[in-house]
Amino acid sequence: MMLRSSLIRLASLVVGLLITTLGQTAPALPDVDWPLHGNTAGETRYAPLATIDRGNVERLGLAWHFRFDRPRGVQATPIMVDGTLYVSGPWGVVYALDARTGSLRWQHDPLVPPAKAAISCCDVVNRGVAVEDGKVFVGTIDGRLQALDATSGALLWETLTVDPEQPYTITGAPRTAAGLVMIGNGGAEFGVRGYISAYDMTTGRLKWRFHTVPGDPQAAADGQISDRPLKQLAQPTWTGEWWIQGGGGTVWDSMAWDPQLDLFYFGVGNGSPHDRDLRSPQGGDNLFLSSIIAVRPQTGEYVWHYQTTPGDSWDYTATQHIVLTELEINGNARKVLLQAPKNGFFYVLDRATGELLSAENYVPTSWASHIDLQTGRPVELPGARYPAGQPALVTPSQIGGHNWQPMAFSPKTGLVYIPAQESTGLLMKAADFRHEPGRWNTGIQDHPMPTDAATLAQARDGFRGHLLAWDPVRQRAAWRTEQPGLWNGGVLATGGQLVFQGQGGGGLHAYDAETGVRLWQSDTWLDVLGGPITYALDGEQYIAAAAGFGSSLHLSASLSLPRQGMPVPGGVFVWKLDGKQALPAPQSRPAVPALPAIEASNEEIQRGGELYTRYCMVCHGAAAVAGAAIPDLRYSPYIQSGELFSLPLLEGILQQRGMPSFARTLDAASAEMIRSYVIHSTATARRQGVE
Ligand code: CA
Secondary structure, eight states, rough: HHHHHHHHHHHHHHHHHHHHHTTTTOOOOOOBOOOOTTSSOOOOOEEEEOOSSSTTGGGEEEEEEOOSOOOSOOOOOEEEEEEEEEOOOOOEEEEEEEETOEEEEEOOOOOOOOOGGGOTTTTOOOOEEEEEEHHHHHHHTTSEEEETTTTTOOEEEEESSSOSSSSOOOOOEEETTEEEEEEEEEEETOBOOOEEEEETTTTOOEEEESSOOOTTTOOOOSTTTHHHHHIIIIIGGGOOOOSOOOOEOOSSSSSEEEETTTTTEEEOOESSSSSSHHHHOOOOTTTTEEEEEOOOTTTTTTTEEEETTTTSSOOHHHHHHHEEEEEEETTTTEEEEOOTTSOOOOOOEEEETEEEEEEEEESSOOEEEEEEETTTEEEOOOETOOOTTTTESSSSTTSSSSSSSSSSTTTTEEEEEEEEEEEOOEEEEOOOOOOOOOOOOOOOOOHHHHHHHHHHHHHHHHHHEEEEEEEEETTEEEEOOSSSOOOOEEEEEEEETEEEEEETSEEEEEETTTOOOOOEEOOOOBBOOOOOEEEEEETEEEEEEBBOGGGGGGGGGGHHTTTTOOOOOOOEEEEEEEEOBBOOOOOOOOOOOOOOOOOOHHHHHHHHHHHHHHHHHHHHOGGOOSSSSOOGGOOOGGGHHHHHHHHTTOOOOOGGGTTOOOOOOHHHHHHHHHHHHHHHHHHHHHHHOOO
């Protein structure tokens, strides 16, 4: 690998010299990689490349596109190293593509058992690979970490990072630091105990593991580096028998590394169940939920933590993108850590010590008025914890003021560009909560999505996404754009004073980094949610983004994607100045076929809607309108009769395609209520012309 790439570099140097000697134009720009998930170890997602700038961005055209061979959601940030673009598609399939042409060099399918889709909260997505030392590292939905040969795609090693009996999944990108590869996992909506692991890059051997939530105090300690901070700091902040459901605290996305300070940072997720009263009945902060933790990368030794949401009851993860940079604060240059977690406040921390320097809300917040800078704690507002019998409208909703879609920081403007979103959620204690192993276990009452046109329009208006340019020193907005839908995608900032952002519902947009004026757009008609990247080869600057249908976007598909096309596989789109490729055309969706008659009372339809929302919606879409490449039940032949409907739902005939049997949870009567709800809501939507 090393020898081969050295030879290639030597050859291109010779060619370059020849061209120069012949008096032709030499490449004005050296080749520039996008080597890490966030481009740098501090994950700024900024590239100084400035060939494409505000003056010429309108000339951007498609250079090439590559279509994945598997449908479903796409959230990856690609990596570009030495002319090869590495990107992960759904199910953790890795594609290595020629970064100039898009031609496939190799692909690797981890062959995940399809039934694992049922324990994935938000689709079988994968947010990217890590590339280092001639290896490509990827996590799989079923909890494996794999190392592939970067040249051939051959599997070098793999290791199971989770207990396969527990509903753990991996959707996040691994990161490399200090010769190790780090990976966390997800599953807190189903009931697991979170942790992050570090493996030797060469052998795949576990070096350390840090649990974020204490285990059963009566049981033996884990024998891991987290034992001491869990005993001394975390355990006193929990009450009751939280370990039965795991407690949550999954490390499912953000990490960053500061080699100078020798600190590795990771974000910790929400509690499980969501409602603290169920998890830790006598209260408590429940460390290390919703926290940022700093450890030594070599050993995992605890150094500091900062908890953004003590005693989380709102699914307010602190797993959102972490950015490391330097800011001048009160005349002093400070090494800072920036985060805009789901709870709606933007945090500036001293990353050497974890000291809170400032925090202001970047979207409206109804759960807390402000962050007290003396105590470092939020000042909660009355009723926000939805006590029994008092449902609460809470802003931000569980979707968060900002979710996993990465932000970017430009040192040129000093601004952070946040894919922010505004939404309000109705929170109410579940009437009949009981922990069901391996199922959705949040403790929050499920509300079926309304199907009448007026309420649907109102709900749609209540969800807004916008690109927010945030001044982290003054803690205030510099500018913001309005987006047509809730889900706006990840962000890239460039030295050309441009900000690129994708969108749910399709398209990549470019904005003036100083003013927010939109200067260019390209309609991919596939959701562009992961972070776009930029790189340079042979004197040309490229912009690349992965796109697809699916991810948790389908939760709000019927709300935010009125112009949904047919679900097809996603892929990678790459643009350059004067690119001449044609964009692939969308396919339109056929009309909903004739619906069978149903005999169900309003109560049964209502109950069917509750069951649908709890067990089916996360895959098949709100109000039975699927937004992903998962079958849309309105078109399904299985809704034609109760007998047919029970074949996949109770008898499991589609298990190999990822549809599990619900026979342990549902009976024939509940199946019929769900079927009646699907038909009823489809018929209602059709009558009102909103299908
Ligand atoms: Ca969550």
